[in-house]
Amino acid sequence: MGLAADVPYEVHSSDELGRYLVAARDLSPGDLVLTERPLVFGPKSMPDPEAAMPCVGCYKPVATEAGERCSKCGWPVCSGNCPGLTDPRHHGAECHILSARPECVLKDMANYYRHDALLPLRCVLLQIVDPEKWIKLIEMQSHMECRTPGTEAYDDANEFIVEYLMNNFISKLDADTKKKYLPTISADLIHKMCGIIDTNALEIRHPEGSELLALFTNTCIMEHSCIPNTKHTFATTVKDKNELFRITVKVVVPVEKGNHITTMYSHALWGTQARRQHLKDTKYFACKCPRCSDPTELGTYLSAMKCLGDGEPCDGIHLPEDPLDDETDWACNKCSVKINNSQVNMIISQMGEEVENVQMMGGSPITLENLLCRLSTFLHPNHFHLYAIKHSLIQLYGRLPDQMSQDMLDKKIKMCRDLIKITKTLDPGNARLSLYNAVLQYELHTALVLTAKNDNCDGTPKTDDQIKQLLLEAKEAIEDAMVSLKDDLEETSGNQLLEVIEKSKKEFDRFCQEKKVTF
Numbered sequence: 460m461g462l463a464a465d466v467p468y469e470v471h472s473s474d475e476l477g478r479y480l481v482a483a484r485d486l487s488p489g490d491l492v493l494t495e496r497p498l499v500f501g502p503k504s505m506p507d508p509e510a511a512m513p514c515v516g517c518y519k520p521v522a523t524e525a526g527e528r529c530s531k532c533g534w535p536v537c538s539g540n541c542p543g544l545t546d547p548r549h550h551g552a553e554c555h556i557l558s559a560r561p562e563c564v565l566k567d568m569a570n571y572y573r574h575d576a577l578l579p580l581r582c583v584l585l586q587i588v589d590p591e592k593w594i595k596l597i598e599m600q601s602h603m604e605c606r607t608p609g610t611e612a613y614d615d616a617n618e619f620i621v622e623y624l625m626n627n628f629i630s631k632l633d634a635d636t637k638k639k640y641l642p643t644i645s646a647d648l649i650h651k652m653c654g655i656i657d658t659n660a661l662e663i664r665h666p667e668g669s670e671l672l673a674l675f676t677n678t679c680i681m682e683h684s685c686i687p688n689t690k691h692t693f694a695t696t697v698k699d700k701n702e703l704f705r706i707t708v709k710v711v712v713p714v715e716k717g718n719h720i721t722t723m724y725s726h727a728l729w730g731t732q733a734r735r736q737h738l739k740d741t742k743y744f745a746c747k748c749p750r751c752s753d754p755t756e757l758g759t760y761l762s763a764m765k766c767l768g769d770g771e772p773c774d775g776i777h778l779p780e781d782p783l784d785d786e787t788d789w790a791c792n793k794c795s796v797k798i799n800n801s802q803v804n805m806i807i808s809q810m811g812e813e814v815e816n817v818q819m820m821g822g823s824p825i826t827l828e829n830l831l832c833r834l835s836t837f838l839h840p841n842h843f844h845l846y847a848i849k850h851s852l853i854q855l856y857g858r859l860p861d862q863m864s865q866d867m868l869d870k871k872i873k874m875c876r877d878l879i880k881i882t883k884t885l886d887p888g889n890a891r892l893s894l895y896n897a898v899l900q901y902e903l904h905t906a907l908v909l910t911a912k913n914d915n916c917d918g919t920p921k922t923d924d925q926i927k928q929l930l931l932e933a934k935e936a937i938e939d940a941m942v943s944l945k946d947d948l949e950e951t952s953g954n955q956l957l958e959v960i961e962k963s964k965k966e967f968d969r970f971c972q973e974k975k976v977t978f
Contacts, residue, residue, distance in 0.1 A: 467492055468720055470680060477600065479682040480720040485713070488888060492689055492708040492720055493677050498592045499548075499585055500663070500673035500704050501578030508569035513669040515550045515577065516543025520669050523568050532557035534572055546700075552584045553577060555640055559631035576620045578660070578672055580628075582652040587640055595676045601654030602743045612740075616653040621646050657741060663693045663704055666951050673704050681708070683742065684721035685734055685750040686757070688712050690890040691722065695949050709946070711888025727891040730762030730843050731782050732804070747783055750885070754778040759881045761846070763839035764789070764803065768796035776839055777803075807844070810834055814844050824855045841881055849874045850895065853902045857909060865913055868906045875903035893943045894952060900940035901960050907933035908967060927976055930967075934978060937964050 467490060468480040480492070502513040511520040514537040515529065526535040529544060532554050536544060543549035564571050585593040606612045625646055629637070637644070659679040660672040678691065694705040714720060724742055725734040731751050738746050750756055755763070755778065764777040768791065775793025779800070788797045817830055831848045838845055856871040857863055879899050886892040911929040914920055921929075940960050947953025971977070 476682055478680045480680055482714045482716050482718050482720055485716050486710045486720075487713055488709075488711055490710040492710060494705060494707045495675055495677055496701065497673040497675055497704050497706070498596050499578070499581050500671050501581050502574045503662075503670045503672060504569070504574045505669060508572075508574070512568070512572060513574060513665075513671075514541060514543070515553075515574075516541035516546070517549070518665045518669045518671060519667045524565055528563055529554060529557075531561075533561055533563040535568075542700075547584075547588045552588050552640060553580050555636055556580060556584070556628050556632065559628045559636075573619060573623050576623050578656055579620055579649050579652040580624055582655070582674075583641060583644060583648060586643060596655065596674065599655045599674070599679060600658050601651045602658050603651060603654050605743045606650070606654050612654075612657065613650070616650055617646075620653055621649045624649060658743070661691070661706070663695070664950055666695050666949075668951070671704070673706075675706055678706055678708060678722075681722045682719055683724045683738065683744075683746060684719070684748045685723060685725065685727070685731075685746060686748060686885070687721045687723040687890045688714050688718075688888065689720060689722055690888065690893075690946055692946050692949055711890045723891055727885050728761075728843055728846060728895070730807070731756060731779070732762065732785075732800075732807075735783075735785075745783070751782060754780070754782050757884050759884050760839045760841045761843050761881065761885070763842060764806075765837055765839060766791045766794060766796060767798055767837065768794060779803075806837065810838070810844050814847055818847070818851060822851065824852060827852050827855070841877070846878060846881060849878055850898070853878070854898065857902075857906055863909065865910065865916060868910050868913075871906045872903060872910070875899050875906065879903065889943050889946070893947055894956065897940040897943040897947075897956055897960065900936040900943065901956070901963065904933045904936040904940070904963065904967070907936065908970065923976075926974065927978075930971060930974075930976055931978055933967065934971075937967060 467483055467486055469483050470478055471481050472478045486492075502515070502518050505511050505513060505520060508523065510523055512523050512526070512535045513519065514521050514526075515534045516536055519537045521527075521535050521537050523535065527537070527539055528534065529536050529550065530539055534550075534557060544554070545551045582596060585596055606616070608614070608617075629641065629644060632641070656672060656674065660674055661678065663671045663673055665671060673693075681689070688710060689708050690711045691706050691708045694702055694707075697703050697705075708722070710720075725737050729737070735746050735751060738744060760776065762779070766773045766775040766777055773791065773794045775791040777789045777791050777796075777798065779787045780790050781787045786800055788799055789803050790797050813830060813834075817826055820826075822830070827848050831845060831852070834842075834844055834848070853871055853874050856867050879896065882892050882896050882899060886896070889896060907929045911921065911926045911933070915925075937960060941957070941964070944953050944957050944960070948957065
């Protein structure tokens with residue numbers, strides 16, 4: 460169906476995709492696709508809820524045990540005067556329900572105050588808080604046909620959200636409160652809200668470090684692709700409280716009229732099998748996008764393995780014969796050796812645990828290099844596990860005096876160039892990997908500047924031409940890093956990184972002036 464002339468998209472529908480957006484005209488990077496306020500939002504649990512929980516009024520993390528409590532319901536808050544405590548879009552309405560259990564506790568608080576149950580509760584409260592939004596919300600896809608009793612999604616929702624809300628709060632409400640705030644309520648309705656949230660919600664990072672989930676009417680229609688052509692950002696610091704968490708969706712690569720407008724619901728640096736499994740588990744569809752359909756993942760070889768033949772393996776590469784088949788065999792491109800998918804999965808998940816453990820421990824360069832060396836025996840140099848290790852190493856090389864040798868800098872420069880090539884191929888418009896790209900470009904810049912200041916390996920000073928060549932690449936890298944972050948300034952991590960990069964850019968400009976280098 461067509462929309463008003465100034466709207467850059469049309470809403471189409473098909474049996475396979477449901478509703479989706481198509482470009483109503485040729486769109487260029489930077490063009491606005493849509494912007495809208497959320498229907499409803501709510502906090503997620505913090506990574507360590509025994510240490511910190513989000514305030515139910517404003518979502519700032521508060522120390523779990525020391526924090527103040529809401530005077531009516533006892534949930535942790537930043538202060539008894541937090542404006543969100545009386546605002547119905549935040550804590551105002553839910554407080555009447557949560558007050559059915561007025562007791563405060565100091566033990567096992569993570570299970571007593573389940574923040575992930577608040578968004579489903581806020582969803583059902585929309586019936587009263589904003590009936591127009593409720594009508595839009597209830598029309599959203601919930602995939603309840605896939606979330607039947609016995610499935611992991613149903614059983615988890617039942618244990619941690621539905622029974623928690625029903626047993627602790629809703630069953631204890633007096634008739635008047637129930638009639639006033641929850642005229643329609645049942646376990647099935649809360650299950651449906653959980654399905655709607657799992658299928659449609661987008662994650663928002665709060666500037667203070669907590670995370671929220673929000674539901675949007677039009678954005679949720681956007682189709683997934685593992686090479687998305689849009690990027691979305693959220694307003695997290697606003698003067699008008701009604702604008703909080705407004706989403707803005709912009710085009711990041713050219714989209715021709717009639718082509719689908721897409722977003723991404725998975726991680727751009729996961730391999731195809733992990734992305735497709737995640738989408739099946741959480742969004743209930745099998746992705747067939749160009750990246751998923753290509754065994755080489757657009758020539759990046761992000762999931763590829765080295766030949767694992769018995770005896771003397773050849774120097775070939777193992778790739779899935781049909782990446783869209785979950786049970787596909789993996790074939791070597793140079794010899795006849797094939798391995799089955801379950802073997803590959805076992806190897807990759809074991810390696811994934813090793814990589815995660817080393818990174819969680821804040822691995823030293825030596826530890827990371829040893830792991831890189833060991834995994835490189837089995838994996839293509841571009842494999843996503845090796846990308847993760849190299850991305851960590853790049854940020855360590857050249858930081859300490861014993862890692863400033865030219866050999867070390869050369870290694871860093873090569874790693875940066877390799878990873879930038881992968882990153883740009885998978886995400887040319889910085890839709891999902893802008894921070895990764897900015898870090899890589901910044902680290903490349905610093906290594907090139909240090910190299911320009913060093914003598915050649917044979918001890919002779921660098922020529923003006925050599926210096927200029929290195930500094931030109933360094934200039935392009937730091938400028939790319941700054942452009943990469945232009946849409947990430949609502950986020951603390953983006954802001955902090957930009958400050959570091961801008962400081963380096965000033966130092967670089969001064970150095971170029973001293974050396975009388977002009978471009």
